[in-house]
Amino acid sequence: MVWTIVTTALITLLLAVVAMNFKTSEKKLERRIEHLYAADSPQFRREMGVLLGPGLIPGNRVTDLENGDEIFPAMLEAIHSAQKTITFETYIYWSGQIGQEFADALAERARAGVQVKVMVDWVGSLKMDTRLLDQIRDAGAEVHQYRPLKWYNLGRLNNRTHRKLLVIDGKLGFTGGVGIADQWSGHAQDGEHWRDLHFRIEGPAVAQIQAAFNDNWIKTTGQVLNGADYFPPLVPAGEMDAHMFVASPAGGSESMHLMYLMAIAAAEHTIDLQAAYFVPDELIIKALITARHRGVRVRVTLPGKHIDSETVRLASKAHWGELLLAGVEIYEYQPTMMHNKLLIVDGVMSSVGSTNFDVRSFRLNDEASLNVYDAAFAARMTDVFDADLEHTVRYTYAMWEQRPLKEKFMEKFILPIKSQL
Numbered sequence: 001m002v003w004t005i006v007t008t009a010l011i012t013l014l015l016a017v018v019a020m021n022f023k024t025s026e027k028k029l030e031r032r033i034e035h036l037y038a039a040d041s042p043q044f045r046r047e048m049g050v051l052l053g054p055g056l057i058p059g060n061r062v063t064d065l066e067n068g069d070e071i072f073p074a075m076l077e078a079i080h081s082a083q084k085t086i087t088f089e090t091y092i093y094w095s096g097q098i099g100q101e102f103a104d105a106l107a108e109r110a111r112a113g114v115q116v117k118v119m120v121d122w123v124g125s126l127k128m129d130t131r132l133l134d135q136i137r138d139a140g141a142e143v144h145q146y147r148p149l150k151w152y153n154l155g156r157l158n159n160r161t162h163r164k165l166l167v168i169d170g171k172l173g174f175t176g177g178v179g180i181a182d183q184w185s186g187h188a189q190d191g192e193h194w195r196d197l198h199f200r201i202e203g204p205a206v207a208q209i210q211a212a213f214n215d216n217w218i219k220t221t222g223q224v225l226n227g228a229d230y231f232p233p234l235v236p237a238g239e240m241d242a243h244m245f246v247a248s249p250a251g252g253s254e255s256m257h258l259m260y261l262m263a264i265a266a267a268e269h270t271i272d273l274q275a276a277y278f279v280p281d282e283l284i285i286k287a288l289i290t291a292r293h294r295g296v297r298v299r300v301t302l303p304g305k306h307i308d309s310e311t312v313r314l315a316s317k318a319h320w321g322e323l324l325l326a327g328v329e330i331y332e333y334q335p336t337m338m339h340n341k342l343l344i345v346d347g348v349m350s351s352v353g354s355t356n357f358d359v360r361s362f363r364l365n366d367e368a369s370l371n372v373y374d375a376a377f378a379a380r381m382t383d384v385f386d387a388d389l390e391h392t393v394r395y396t397y398a399m400w401e402q403r404p405l406k407e408k409f410m411e412k413f414i415l416p417i418k419s420q421l
Helices: 002-022 042-052 067-081 097-111 130-138 151-156 205-221 255-266 282-293 310-317 320-325 359-364 375-389 397-401 405-420
Strands: 057-066 085-090 115-121 142-146 165-168 172-176 197-202 240-247 270-275 297-303 329-333 341-345 349-353 367-373 392-395
Touching (some): 042 240, 057 067, 057 205, 057 367, 067 097, 067 165, 067 172, 067 197, 085 097, 085 205, 097 130, 115 130, 115 205, 130 142, 142 205, 172 205, 172 349, 205 240, 205 367, 240 255, 255 341, 255 349, 255 367, 270 375, 282 297, 282 320, 297 375, 310 405, 320 329, 320 397, 341 375
Parallel strands (some): 115 142, 270 297, 297 329
Antiparallel strands (some): 057 240, 165 172, 172 197, 270 341, 329 392, 349 367
């Protein structure tokens, strides 16, 4: 009898913990956002700043970096140039050549007296040899893992930091989709080397990237990183208006969801989207279909056969039928896993960062996105989008209808847990 009671209590506790991890934010958007203004209108910019968080800041320069051959040298060069501070937050950090190069660079700067603060997600760094973290820490850097497995946070294990942030001396920032692992090395030349984008930022918006890092640093350590070494005076470096905003279940978890819905609702001509993981909820699906009904051309590029999660692929495909019928163009990237996160609206607004186009990014992960309001930058991003399109196969409604019965059957079981994918 006693063992039965104990067993029942343990099972009940386990189910309660699992349920807590499946829970999304208590309050969520429930109604479609209407098309009230265009993406190039002052009202759109005003509301994007007011409703999403930090206001738009002029005077920035954002440079796109493609694949590991461009991304990693730029980041490592920036780290080596640091004189006062380095703040670095990432989800994936695995062992391998790239992981070792970053550990060496961070440790060298710490030994040189630079204040080095590193945060890696506990789940995202499970494949990382702890020796690398010890190397950085032993050099004098402060290193923390975000939400490691502890008895007191079992109910929040599902809340991970998916942000990719690097700030050098408070003056130079990086964000995007790349993880610190050998899969991102090279130039997407084959199925073993992923396709991705990352971005180098100069100008006043860098302070907002630093603030984004501070958000999780405070949650983890209770320390505030402030002062001129972290937030120096910043002068204009270009002509781009931009802002960086963050989202997490602890506060503002719907901001990413809201950002996408507002951007889609403002579109009048084109929506170009690249998404590593595309599992939209009903509001996003309706928003895209409504955009098509008012004449907006919608192009979506997604991973093809090289996607690293077949479960995500099945959950994603379940929704393609109604989108395809509405005229949404869906393309599958063929050469390798495409990990890009890119949204371009009407050739005037671009959104980049860590956020995937799925419920997990909208409501469970800690995310950070940079919005750039600049026609020249949007044109450059459209060129990147079009170049990737040359390596895709367009997916049709007929292909969707004829997908294997096994896929259709599996979708029934996967859709109820799509928020966890």
